Amino acid sequence: MEAMKVTFRGASAENVVIPDVEVVNFPSEYVLTGINRHLLRSPDFDVDKLEGISDGDVLTFIDKLHDITENSTQSIGTSETHTDSLVDDLLRIARLNTWPLKIKNHEPCAIYIGDEPTVSSDPEFVIKKRSIFVLVVEDKHLKNVGYATDFGESQIAVEILACGSENIRLGETPIDQTLWAIRVISTYVTFYKAIIPAMYWMELANGLPKEQKVEVERWPIGNGLKTGFDLAEPAGRRTVLTALTKIRESLLKQPASSTPHTAMAPQDQAEQSSKKKDKQHRK
Numbered sequence: 001m002e003a004m005k006v007t008f009r010g011a012s013a014e015n016v017v018i019p020d021v022e023v024v025n026f027p028s029e030y031v032l033t034g035i036n037r038h039l040l041r042s043p044d045f046d047v048d049k050l051e052g053i054s055d056g057d058v059l060t061f062i063d064k065l066h067d068i069t070e071n072s073t074q075s076i077g078t079s080e081t082h083t084d085s086l087v088d089d090l091l092r093i094a095r096l097n098t099w100p101l102k103i104k105n106h107e108p109c110a111i112y113i114g115d116e117p118t119v120s121s122d123p124e125f126v127i128k129k130r131s132i133f134v135l136v137v138e139d140k141h142l143k144n145v146g147y148a149t150d151f152g153e154s155q156i157a158v159e160i161l162a163c164g165s166e167n168i169r170l171g172e173t174p175i176d177q178t179l180w181a182i183r184v185i186s187t188y189v190t191f192y193k194a195i196i197p198a199m200y201w202m203e204l205a206n207g208l209p210k211e212q213k214v215e216v217e218r219w220p221i222g223n224g225l226k227t228g229f230d231l232a233e234p235a236g237r238r239t240v241l242t243a244l245t246k247i248r249e250s251l252l253k254q255p256a257s258s259t260p261h262t263a264m265a266p267q268d269q270a271e272q273s274s275k276k277k278d279k280q281h282r283k
Contacts, residue, residue, distance in 0.1 A: 001154060001157040001158070003208055004111075004157070004161060004208065004209065004214070005209045005212065005213035005214065006157045006160075006161065006213070006214045006215075006216065007213065007214075007215055007216070008150070008153050008157070008192075008215075008216045008218055008223070009215060009216075009217060009218065010217075010218050010219075010220070010221025010222065010223070011193075011217040011218060011219045011221060014219055016193070016217050016219070017180075017191050017192065017193040017217050017218070017219035018191060018219060018243045018246050018247065019246045019247060019249070019250035020246075021246050021249045021250050021253070022249065023242055023245050023246060023249075024245070024249060025095065025245065026241065026242065026245055027093050027094070027241055027245075029055060029058055030058060030061060030093055030237060030241060031234055031237050031238045031241070032053070032058070032062065032234060032237065033234045034052075034234075035050075035062055035065070035234065036232065036233050036234065037069060037187075037230070037232040037233060040062075040065055040066045040069040040070075040232055041069050041070065045066055047059050047062055047063040047066065050062070057093075060089070061086075061089055061093070064082065064085055064086045064089060065086065065187065065231060065232055067082045067085075067086075068082045068083060068086060068186055068187055068232075069186075069187065069232050083139040083140070083184060083186065084124060084139060086184075086187075086231070087124070087125060087137060087139045087184050088103070088125070090184075090231075090240070090244070091103055091125065091127070091137065091244075093241070094241060094244035094245055094248055095248060096127050096135070096244065096248055100129050100130050100252075101127055101128070101129055101134075101248065101251060101252075102127070102128055103125055103126075103127060104125070104126050104127075104128055105124070105125060106122050106123070106124065107122075107123065107126045107128075107133075108120065108121075108122055109121050109122075109123070109126075109133070109159075109162040109163050109165070109166045110162050110165065110166070111158070111161045111162045111165045111204075112165045112168075112169065112204070113204055113205075113207060113208065114204075114205060114206060114207060115205070119158060119161075119162065120162070121158050121159045121162035121163075123136050123137065123138060123159045123163070124137055124138050124139055125137035125138075125139075126163060127251075129251055129254075131170065132167055132170070133163035133164070133166060133167055133179065134179065134180065134251055135179070135180045135181065135182065135247065135251075136156065136159045136160060136163055136179065136180070136181040136182070137181070137182045137184070138152060138155060138156055138159065138181070138182070138183055138184070139183075139184040139185070140152055140183070140184070140185045140186075142185060142186040142225055145185060145225070146225075150223065151183075151185065151223055151224060151225060152183050152185065153183070153216075153223065156181050156183060156192060156216075157214075157216065159181065160179050160181055160192070160194050160196075160214075160216065161196075161214070163179060164177050164179055164194075164196050164201075165201075165204070168201050173198075174198040174199075174201035174202050174205075175198050176195065176196065176197050176198050177195070177196045178193065178194070178195050178196075179193075179194050179196065180192065180193050180194075180247055181193075181194070181216075183228065184228070185225055185226070185228065186225075186226075187230055187231040187232045187236075188225070188226050188227065188228035188229065188230055188231075189228045189229045189230075189231060189236070189240045190218060190219070190220065190223075190227065190228040190229075191218070191219045191243055191247075192216050192217065192218055192219075193216070193217050193219075194214055194215070194216045194217070196214050197212060199211075199212045200212040200213070200214060229243075
């Protein structure tokens with residue numbers, strides 16, 4: 001991503017990445033203070049024998065955590081199906097599939113340079129607000145990612161730019177955008193936030209960027225296989241669910257029409273164009 005002038009850095013504080021908004025509708029039933037990695041990896045683990053948990057959705061989530069922790073040490077090439085299934089549940093638990101938000105799987109997108117789709121992308125999951133990409137999710141098995149790709153950050157950079165590029169094509173004029181991304185390696189979750197300036201897109205319309213750059217903030221600050229918040233531990237689950245809830249609430253607070261950090265949906269553009277014509281007619 002050097003040619004695209006994208007860099008990653010550890011955030012100086014949590015609120016640089018995670019919005020500082022009120023937590024509402026928090027799914028506290030999934031924190032599960034008695035469920036930890038040691039229990040999940042126990043040879044005698046049986047989800048049907050857990051006491052005090054009657055919610056079937058919660059039991060399914062626990063069993064999926066068990067599937068991942070049980071298979072986390074298998075060899076390279078291990079399928080990421082278990083992680084995909086857990087991440088899908090996690091996004092739904094955080095109500096990121098409730099209108100106007102929706103989950104899309106393997107949504108094709110591309111980075112456009114000079115109106116040509118130059119680099120294509122196929123994220124595992126994206127969250128869209130109506131027709132606008134707002135969040136990218138990529139998950140990996142522990143044995144399928146490593147230092148050569150900065151533990152998946154190279155792919156995340158492409159996906160952030162591709163989603164942002166698709167958003168820009170919905171509007172008439174490039175604007176600043178804020179996009180979030182989430183990396184899940186096995187049960188370890190890392191959050192990212194990128195604010196991409198309008199000038200970056202303007203440079204990209206004429207070729208590779210020369211002056212403008214994109215800086216992606218990471219939380220927690222470390223970048224490694226197990227540096228993220230651990231869903232196999234109660235503290236990790238609480239932190240991840242809190243962060244997802246705050247991101248959701250931040251997205252819902254943004255108006256449907258254009259804002260300094262949100263691309264404009266086509267229907268909103270048409271409404272604004274109509275209003276401008278009405279004003280000109282009155283004059």
